[in-house]
Amino acid sequence: MGIITYVGIILLLYISLYYYSYFTRPNPLPGPFPLPFIGTLIQIGSNPRKWAEKNLDDSVDIWEYHAGPFRCIVLSNAKYLEKVYITYSDSTKNLYKESKFFKRCMNGNNDTRVMASMVFNNDFPKWKRNRQFVTKILMSKKYQYGTLNSVQKIFREFEEEWDKNDVVTFDFSKWASLYKSQVSIATIIGQPLYNLSSYDSISKAANAYMAMFTVLVFMPKALGSIAMYFGFNTLKKYSIFLNGTIRSIVEKRRNELKNGSTANFNLLDLLLITNSSNDSDEYIEGEQPMDDVEIETNLAETTAASIETTASGLCFIAYNIAKNPLTLEKLRAEILKVFGSDTTTIITYEDLEKCRYIDALVKEMLRHSNPAPFNLRVLDDYESVGDCLWSPGTWFWPDHHRVMNNPNHWKEPTKFDPDRFLSEEEGGTGEFNKTCKNSYVPFGGGIRMCPGRNIALLELKLFVVLFYRKYDLDLVNKNDPIKYYYTSTNQVYDLMVRISQK
Numbered sequence: 001m002g003i004i005t006y007v008g009i010i011l012l013l014y015i016s017l018y019y020y021s022y023f024t025r026p027n028p029l030p031g032p033f034p035l036p037f038i039g040t041l042i043q044i045g046s047n048p049r050k051w052a053e054k055n056l057d058d059s060v061d062i063w064e065y066h067a068g069p070f071r072c073i074v075l076s077n078a079k080y081l082e083k084v085y086i087t088y089s090d091s092t093k094n095l096y097k098e099s100k101f102f103k104r105c106m107n108g109n110n111d112t113r114v115m116a117s118m119v120f121n122n123d124f125p126k127w128k129r130n131r132q133f134v135t136k137i138l139m140s141k142k143y144q145y146g147t148l149n150s151v152q153k154i155f156r157e158f159e160e161e162w163d164k165n166d167v168v169t170f171d172f173s174k175w176a177s178l179y180k181s182q183v184s185i186a187t188i189i190g191q192p193l194y195n196l197s198s199y200d201s202i203s204k205a206a207n208a209y210m211a212m213f214t215v216l217v218f219m220p221k222a223l224g225s226i227a228m229y230f231g232f233n234t235l236k237k238y239s240i241f242l243n244g245t246i247r248s249i250v251e252k253r254r255n256e257l258k259n260g261s262t263a264n265f266n267l268l269d270l271l272l273i274t275n276s277s278n279d280s281d282e283y284i285e286g287e288q289p290m291d292d293v294e295i296e297t298n299l300a301e302t303t304a305a306s307i308e309t310t311a312s313g314l315c316f317i318a319y320n321i322a323k324n325p326l327t328l329e330k331l332r333a334e335i336l337k338v339f340g341s342d343t344t345t346i347i348t349y350e351d352l353e354k355c356r357y358i359d360a361l362v363k364e365m366l367r368h369s370n371p372a373p374f375n376l377r378v379l380d381d382y383e384s385v386g387d388c389l390w391s392p393g394t395w396f397w398p399d400h401h402r403v404m405n406n407p408n409h410w411k412e413p414t415k416f417d418p419d420r421f422l423s424e425e426e427g428g429t430g431e432f433n434k435t436c437k438n439s440y441v442p443f444g445g446g447i448r449m450c451p452g453r454n455i456a457l458l459e460l461k462l463f464v465v466l467f468y469r470k471y472d473l474d475l476v477n478k479n480d481p482i483k484y485y486y487t488s489t490n491q492v493y494d495l496m497v498r499i500s501q502k
């Protein structure tokens with residue numbers, strides 16, 4: 001028999017086995033019909049919701065698609081998230097042991113050094129160590145004060161440019177990426193990356209970094225290695241994180257601190273001093289200080305995870321405010337009440353905490369137009385979800401957008417209404433306090449919940465005050481819907497605006 005016959009027989013066997021497994025799978029759910037090797041790639045592409053919106057009835061809140069050989073269960077109702085997003089308060093013993101949905105992907109913790117930090121790390125002890133260090137810092141008051149100062153300094157530089165003209169027209173989505181890149185570099189690394197010509201290339205690099213690893217961790221290892229070998233040179237070129245810039249900054253900063261320089265409130269300096277001998281405030285029980293490689297990978301990953309999520313959030317805020325004049329009126333009234341009419345006052349953490357309406361506005365944006373519309377967790381053991389028992393290795397894909405826009409959980413979910421997040425005493429409807437558990441999940445949930453959530457909220461609220469106390473914003477194409485595409489986040493593009501001093 002010739003080689004072609006052998007290959008033909010093997011293919012036939014593979015296809016027969018593939019469809020045997022498909023037709024005898026436990027708990028069959030609605031979803032597109034898969035093809036061998038590529039699963040439902042052709043129907044689903046990179047955004048499962050588009051297929052669901054066209055093909056499924058709104059009442060279907062659990063369905064499946066196939067990512068190559070992996071079965072992926074899409075969850076669009078809060079009731080399915082209880083075990084996926086199990087929290088410390090639900091846990092009767094030890095959350096780390098009870099959570100069977102710790103893993104995020106198939107290929108995390110492989111030998112690629114840059115994956116060894118947090119977002120795609122499936123090696124539990126390594127992930128836990130990184131997570132403890134980074135979370136402790138991102139959640140600390142020190143870091144939040146540092147962010148508050150850096151953001152105001154950076155925003156002032158943009159104001160100076162805008163104030164040279166009466167009216168400025170620009171693409172807000174590009175501005176948001178640029179602005180957020182500057183903020184991320186200042187608050188995470190603390191100094192410019194000297195080998196990059198502009199902040200524009202930083203946001204490109206951050207996107208490339210996330211895109212590269214999103215593809216790699218979802219691909220079977222062999223395919224991933226082939227793709228890495230042939231296809232990723234362009235991405236590598238953009239990826240500042242692979243070229244040693246951050247490493248040399250870490251080394252330089254470590255020496256400066258050793259020689260008596262004072263630590264600033266950015267992630268790099270705070271990681272360097274945590275658990276080191278000259279650290280007094282920060283301490284994590286039983287952990288050695290981080291070495292340069294660990295710090296470098298955490299800085300790279302945190303930078304990448306923070307830029308496009310928050311930048312898209314800024315765009316959705318600007319768009320929704322432009323579409324809702326009453327929201328603008330209410331937020332301006334609050335700014336006047338808390339900060340007065342002086343548009344140059346320094347904004348303090350304590351004053352920002354008083355802005356209840358702006359807090360509600362940001363939370364409503366994250367519900368209505370969440371920049372991170374999906375998540376992925378992989379089951380590690382046998383577990384039931386939605387009255388069905390699932391086997392280890394099944395992928396679960398919480399559709400955050402549909403959960404947070406599910407009419408079973410939210411009244412008129414497509415309406416943009418910050419009052420949902422205010423209690424009745426504060427003049428709102430109190431809806432958020434009454435809605436069911438896990439129906440509000442913009443930052444995911446459980447042990448892997450976004451560690452940057454407080455920083456993201458702080459930065460988004462700060463932007464609302466800094467911008468709207470001084471400027472009016474009009475959409476150039478008033479009747480156009482906001483444009484965005486999904487990679488690992490919803491990325492807004494072509495949002496033309498006209499701004500002027502109010």
Ligand code: HEM
Pocket residue numbers: 118119120131138301302305306307309310313370371372374375376442443444445446447448449450451452453455456
């Ligand atoms: C509006 C802005 C943001 C949104 C909507 C967002 C959303 C998310 C979501 C949905 C996850 C997955 C959580 C899970 O699996 O349960 C995540 C993880 C993560 N986020 Fe964010 N995020 C935002 C901003 C940030 C910022 C500003 C930072 C850093 C300063 C950050 C750092 C991370 C990291 C490191 C992870 C991985 C955590 C882990 O796997 O343990 N994010 N984020």
